[in-house]
Amino acid sequence: MRFVDLVSLILYNLGRRKGRVLLTAIGVVIGTAAVVVLVSLAVGLQKNATQSLWGINDLTSIEVYPGYQEVMAMEVKGGGGGGGIYGGDTGVKYLTPKAIEEIKVIPGVKQTIIHDYMQASMELYFGKLMSWGNIMGVDLTDLADMGLEAERGTTELTKGTVVVGSWVPQNFYNPNPRPGEEMTEPPDLLDQNLKAVLIKYTQDGQEVRRTVSLRVVGILKETRGQADGNMYMNLGEVTAFSEWSRGSRIDRNKEGYSYLIVKAEDPDVVLDVADQINALGYMANTPQSYLEGINSFFLVLQIIFGGVGAIALLVAAIGIANTMTMSILERTREIGLMKAVGATNRDVLSIFLGEAAGIGFVGGLGGVILGWGASAVLNVVALSYFASQASEGGGGLPSAAAATPAWLPLFALVFATIVGLLSGLYPALRAATLVPVNALKYE
Amino acid sequence: MDELTDNNVFMKIRELTKIYSMGESTVNALDGVSLDIQPGSFTVVMGPSGSGKSTLLYLIGGLDWPTSGSITVADDQIEKMDENALAEFRRNRVGFIFQSFNLVSSMPAEENVGFPLRFSGVPRSNRKARAQAVLAQVGLSDRTTHKPTELSGGQQQRVAIARALINDPPLILADEPTGNLDSHSGFTIMKLLADLNKAGKTVIVVTHDSRMRQFATDTIHLLDGKVVSEDEFIKATESLTQTIEEQGDQL
Numbered sequence: 001m002r003f004v005d006l007v008s009l010i011l012y013n014l015g016r017r018k019g020r021v022l023l024t025a026i027g028v029v030i031g032t033a034a035v036v037v038l039v040s041l042a043v044g045l046q047k048n049a050t051q052s053l054w055g056i057n058d059l060t061s062i063e064v065y066p067g068y069q070e071v072m073a074m075e076v077k078g079g080g081g082g083g084g085i086y087g088g089d090t091g092v093k094y095l096t097p098k099a100i101e102e103i104k105v106i107p108g109v110k111q112t113i114i115h116d117y118m119q120a121s122m123e124l125y126f127g128k129l130m131s132w133g134n135i136m137g138v139d140l141t142d143l144a145d146m147g148l149e150a151e152r153g154t155t156e157l158t159k160g161t162v163v164v165g166s167w168v169p170q171n172f173y174n175p176n177p178r179p180g181e182e183m184t185e186p187p188d189l190l191d192q193n194l195k196a197v198l199i200k201y202t203q204d205g206q207e208v209r210r211t212v213s214l215r216v217v218g219i220l221k222e223t224r225g226q227a228d229g230n231m232y233m234n235l236g237e238v239t240a241f242s243e244w245s246r247g248s249r250i251d252r253n254k255e256g257y258s259y260l261i262v263k264a265e266d267p268d269v270v271l272d273v274a275d276q277i278n279a280l281g282y283m284a285n286t287p288q289s290y291l292e293g294i295n296s297f298f299l300v301l302q303i304i305f306g307g308v309g310a311i312a313l314l315v316a317a318i319g320i321a322n323t324m325t326m327s328i329l330e331r332t333r334e335i336g337l338m339k340a341v342g343a344t345n346r347d348v349l350s351i352f353l354g355e356a357a358g359i360g361f362v363g364g365l366g367g368v369i370l371g372w373g374a375s376a377v378l379n380v381v382a383l384s385y386f387a388s389q390a391s392e393g394g395g396g397l398p399s400a401a402a403a404t405p406a407w408l409p410l411f412a413l414v415f416a417t418i419v420g421l422l423s424g425l426y427p428a429l430r431a432a433t434l435v436p437v438n439a440l441k442y443e
Numbered sequence: 444m445d446e447l448t449d450n451n452v453f454m455k456i457r458e459l460t461k462i463y464s465m466g467e468s469t470v471n472a473l474d475g476v477s478l479d480i481q482p483g484s485f486t487v488v489m490g491p492s493g494s495g496k497s498t499l500l501y502l503i504g505g506l507d508w509p510t511s512g513s514i515t516v517a518d519d520q521i522e523k524m525d526e527n528a529l530a531e532f533r534r535n536r537v538g539f540i541f542q543s544f545n546l547v548s549s550m551p552a553e554e555n556v557g558f559p560l561r562f563s564g565v566p567r568s569n570r571k572a573r574a575q576a577v578l579a580q581v582g583l584s585d586r587t588t589h590k591p592t593e594l595s596g597g598q599q600q601r602v603a604i605a606r607a608l609i610n611d612p613p614l615i616l617a618d619e620p621t622g623n624l625d626s627h628s629g630f631t632i633m634k635l636l637a638d639l640n641k642a643g644k645t646v647i648v649v650t651h652d653s654r655m656r657q658f659a660t661d662t663i664h665l666l667d668g669k670v671v672s673e674d675e676f677i678k679a680t681e682s683l684t685q686t687i688e689e690q691g692d693q694l
Contacts, residue, residue, distance in 0.1 A: 001561060001562050001564060002564045002566075004567075005561045005564070005567075008567075009561060016549045333545060334545075334547060336506075336545075337545045337547075338562070339506070339530070339533070340504070340506060340533060340539045340545075341533065341534065341539070341558060341559035341562065341606065342530055342531070342533045342534020342535070342559055342562045342563065342610070343530060343562045344526065344527055344530040344531075344562070345526050345527075345530070346527075347530075347562055435506075435507060436501075436506040436507070436533075437501040437506040437507040440501075440506070440541070440545070
């Protein structure tokens, strides 16, 4: 039997039982649409989650913090008594210059960048506006070396200058607003001087103020990460402010630095490097390990959602099997006739399998279109809802509630067809192996 | 074995037995039937219901397997063929005609006639032309696009005969071809079969209708799965009728 004849006969057979075929296909339509919508929803949720959490450009970064885990473990063992975290030889793994050397020699590490918070109270003034800043000292002269880019201005640090994260201007506010005054617009800080007032208290409670002028030479692009809230400054200057505030020198060999950004040579080795740093007793976080956690969670979500849809499809499959079984009973004499005029078992099998797959395909096609449409409607409804929420409460807007990846409709269509084919397998095998004379005599 | 190479015999049937098992009991539908069918013959198989005549026809046509015995056509033994070889045998060497026509009710006459050609891989356009030619041969060239429901019983059976002829098989097997027809249409069908026989086809007809005998070159009588002579056959049927009458009197 030629393939065209097979296909035309299958289409003919489906066509002469339109009503029943369509009713059976509706089950498949619902199942396929459920798979498409639910998986789209899971993919959409995942997109929103990963989009809002991390920038995409720091996949080689590892944040390394001092290792406190062992101390806490020891404290639990020791019954909670004795030395605090900062007391002497507690086993805290501080990020001392020696520790940094230890990390630098790990294979795959390209660069380590020291970060240290300014340890002093500070008020920031810009004209009438006021803010609290978070000054971060880094041992770099150019922030571009750790992958940060300037939105405007420069990324280079010199004496007395700061480069600020994208959200810093938004933190400025008017401390003495006139009644009815509007919220202040974020000021343009580029190439302006900020007045930083450092405050410390002497032993007898006397307040001592020191005013420093900081020139903003650059504003960074948004990273959706920690950098957005930082005001970067030369490490040496920050250390000097911290020491002034404390009134004594800082021994880095004992206290170490706040944290490190470790850059790996390649995104592929990041997790490996992070594991080795953790093994040394420090705490290493990577966006990747975070992303991996999120992604595996959403993979499970997709499988669960897809599974719910698949149950609907399973019910539809039973419907197809039922329709085919009925159809074969009704057409038993016809099967006998086909065999009498020379159809092989394979011909009969192909015809009935083809009809079952055809029902699956028709249903799958309808389901993909319905699912797609439903996802689109869901997006419109959800986005207008989010938009009304966002205008009240502020915050970022999700790009879409449901996202249908290109592979999904294709996969759903193929899957529905295969489901049809498999449902038809048992009835078709029964039809193919009928003894012709019994089929012809069937009443 | 020398018999098998005898060119004057179209089909040799030897010790053919078919046993149906119905639960615990078994039925000997055919019980050691041996026959020779000559090429170009018109064989009429007669017998009462349950005599095994239809079973014989289906075994000859390769629609069922015998329990034992052999059927030899040319040099091929049908009972030894596998599924695919049997399908090929049914497609190219046998044309079947049934009592209930077995037409696909939703297809017009020409598609019903061309239906077997789908399984022989003949392209669509070619199928149509050949179907129309065969329909003309059975006198239905003006009914090619009619569906079976739009045709009379006799016309439907003629469509079925056209379908049996479409692959030009040497053997035509007919199972009670006039059983569902009025006597006039039935006679037309008989004459059509006789014409085919004259044109060279070997024809085997299973029937109750004794009018068929006037066209026959051979007549076979079957009784309880065995071939019997005409005398035995008449005696048996008479005694059967008598028993029935007696039972009727008793009632």
